[in-house]
Amino acid sequence: MRSILQTLALVPLALAPLFGGGMILEIGNAKANPAALAKQGVILARLTACQSPAKGVWAATVEGLVAGKRQTLPLKVDNLAEPGVWSISRAWPNEGKWVVPLVASHPEYGDHTSSLVVGVTGDSFDWARVQRFNGKPPSADDLAGISAK
Numbered sequence: 001m002r003s004i005l006q007t008l009a010l011v012p013l014a015l016a017p018l019f020g021g022g023m024i025l026e027i028g029n030a031k032a033n034p035a036a037l038a039k040q041g042v043i044l045a046r047l048t049a050c051q052s053p054a055k056g057v058w059a060a061t062v063e064g065l066v067a068g069k070r071q072t073l074p075l076k077v078d079n080l081a082e083p084g085v086w087s088i089s090r091a092w093p094n095e096g097k098w099v100v101p102l103v104a105s106h107p108e109y110g111d112h113t114s115s116l117v118v119g120v121t122g123d124s125f126d127w128a129r130v131q132r133f134n135g136k137p138p139s140a141d142d143l144a145g146i147s148a149k
Helices: 002-019 034-038 140-147
Strands: 023-029 041-049 057-066 069-074 077-079 085-089 097-105 113-121 124-134
Touching: 023 097, 023 113, 023 124, 034 041, 041 097, 041 113, 041 124, 097 140, 113 140, 124 140
Parallel strands: none
Antiparallel strands: 023 041, 041 085, 057 069, 057 097, 077 085, 097 113, 113 124
């Protein structure tokens, strides 16, 4: 009986690696990072992953509504010296309402993604218009709802 109880006590430890780990996308102001500023960064993005955050893969665009017409522009994403940290440069004009959907994936996490949509105005982002999407990229409807705010 005692050996059965000891074995059962070890089961949670054996299962812990199955639930451990994770991948979280974080953003910050590029003005706080000299390396990001040197690359004309506006948004600083960090991928926190248990295993090799530098292996993260990014998709970054800017979606906007200018004079009633939707526009999508590509964004420049530069690796910084710190593993898992990237600088995102501005590519949007001053007019219109813009959001930056950031989608990060990692080869060791399969189809799982970590995504943020960041509302931007000029060279700054609006914390009130930041929305997180874990496990899936934001849809076109998600982007339209955030950009309308």
